[in-house]
Amino acid sequence: MSAFLAGLRQIFHRPWLLAAFAALASAILLLTGSVGVALQQMKESETAQMNAQGERFLERLEQVFGQLREGVDQLQALPLRGCDPAMQEALQQVSMNSRFIYEAAFVGGSVACSSRGGERALEPLRPPDIRGPTYSYWLNTTTEPDENLAALMLGRGQFLVSTSRGHLTDVVDLPPGGSLLVVLDHGTRAIPVLGPAQPWPPAANWPPPSAKDLLELSDRLIYRMPTKSPDYQLVLIAPRASLPLKMNGLLWLLFPGSVLVAICIGWLVLQLILQRRSMSSELQNALKRGELQVLYQPIFELDSRICVGAEALVRWRRPDGTLTSPDLFIPLAENTGQIRQITDFVLQRVLEQLGHLLRANRQLYISVNLAACDVMVPRIGPVAARLLAYHRVPASQIAFEVTERGLIDVVVARDNLQALRAVGHQVLIDDFGTGYCSLAYLQTLPVDCLKIDKAFIDALGHDAASSGVAPHIIRMAHDLHLRVIAEGIECEDQAELLNSEGVNYGQGWLFAHPLSARQFVELITRGRRVRSRRIDDEP
Incomplete structure (x- = not known):
């Protein structure tokens, strides 16, 4: 122990060693602090990106559902029933006048027709995911990667209208492996609207007690988006960003600056020590003189x-x-x-x-x-x-x-x-x-x-x-x-x-x-x- 203290005392009496120690400690602290700040900024950036994507998707989804409801309301108000030329023209007119309606159809018993021609009509293969007093909703009616196939369908009476997958993906740039889900049945079921299916529930204690919109898991980020409807909620799931790959570029910017500041600190410490040593020597000489x-x-x-x-x-x-x-x-x-x-x-x-x-x-x-x-x-x-x-x-x-x-x-x-x-x-x-x-x-x-x-x-x-x-x-x-x-x-x-x-x-x-x-x-x-x-x- 005494040898250690003697060595430590010897180090602190050598200006160059003490300055080098100060520079090294400063570099470590600066780099650690810089990495911490960079990580925090990356997390904030991820949060902001998830928030922006969720808001854009929610806004587009509200627009799509609004036009779907308007289109099916127009068709329901027509006195036409059946698949005569007048009905065919009405279906095509609704589809052409609405930006987000990709297909409109009439399904009545054994008769069905579509705005896409002839008696071909898009018919749902399962009960509606959301059944309301006026409208019924089908989500992700196809899993094929064709953007021209229907992703959302809305029905009223004998009429159906749908939108394509492309009408949603043009505003939301999902990262690889990311998904947009519609959560139903009080959080017990989730249907992917965009992206691949995700394990549900995403965590063992779902829904989480925290009221935060963004939940950070070890391998992914989950962003919950409240909607105006109590029947469904929206969830955006994306894998965690590859932090090492992103941090490398940032560290190359932080490293030279931290080293330069550490060198300056070491130089200042050296000057201060030399100045104190110099004044100490001058004081000793002053006592003699x-x-x-x-x-x-x-x-x-x-x-x-x-x-x-x-x-x-x-x-x-x-x-x-x-x-x-x-x-x-x-x-x-x-x-x-x-x-x-x-x-x-x-x-x-x-x-x-x-x-x-x-x-x-x-x-x-x-x-x-x-x-x-x-x-x-x-x-x-x-x-x-x-x-x-x-x-x-x-x-x-x-x-x-x-x-x-x-x-x-x-x-x-x-x-x-x-x-x-x-x-x-x-x-x-x-x-x-x-x-x-x-x-x-x-x-x-x-x-x-x-x-x-x-x-x-x-x-x-x-x-x-x-x-x-x-x-x-x-x-x-x-x-x-x-x-x-x-x-x-x-x-x-x-x-x-x-x-x-x-x-x-x-x-x-x-x-x-x-x-x-x-x-x-x-x-x-x-x-x-x-x-x-x-x-x-x-x-």
């Missing part, structure tokens, strides 16, 4: 406006004078483990720059931010003890700030933070309200102070949804006998409102921008506010 700087954000007592301490902030000024945002290099340092070096650097620089000031002002303190990796292991305590002993500064003048998001394991964090407090360090929770530290956990943590995030301070006095968060945090802190520091105070109204709510300390640009060590010493020793300083000013 002394490009990192420590600035100090003063913390003031809101009532007296006396500076009681400062938060140490790390900034990266490159040789060309540009600043790299902490939001960019701090998360990178946390991921690579370089944050420990940065924390040690900040702690050492604070004591080097302000050790004499802290020794002369025992009430003053400087807070240093701790990453999650230092909260979860007892490392920073011995480092701080060694530096404090060298600079002769008591532990009470160095506070440590942790974020709620850094409390990954509250039990472990509580033990390590308690060890820091036991030697005299203060513990502050930074950006409180933005993480997931509940009141139950907060009561068990060794904490001295809560710092309210700037986002909640900005919402004070507005109708924002978060405007009530800051007062709630303040009341909760007071109930737990904790001090409160408000971050990001930018106007006097905010300071006054917070002071009235019981907040005693604050920091923000209302009082001062981040200061260099020299400016912070001047602020403390001269007891006055120094010129506001932006973080991109020269130290």
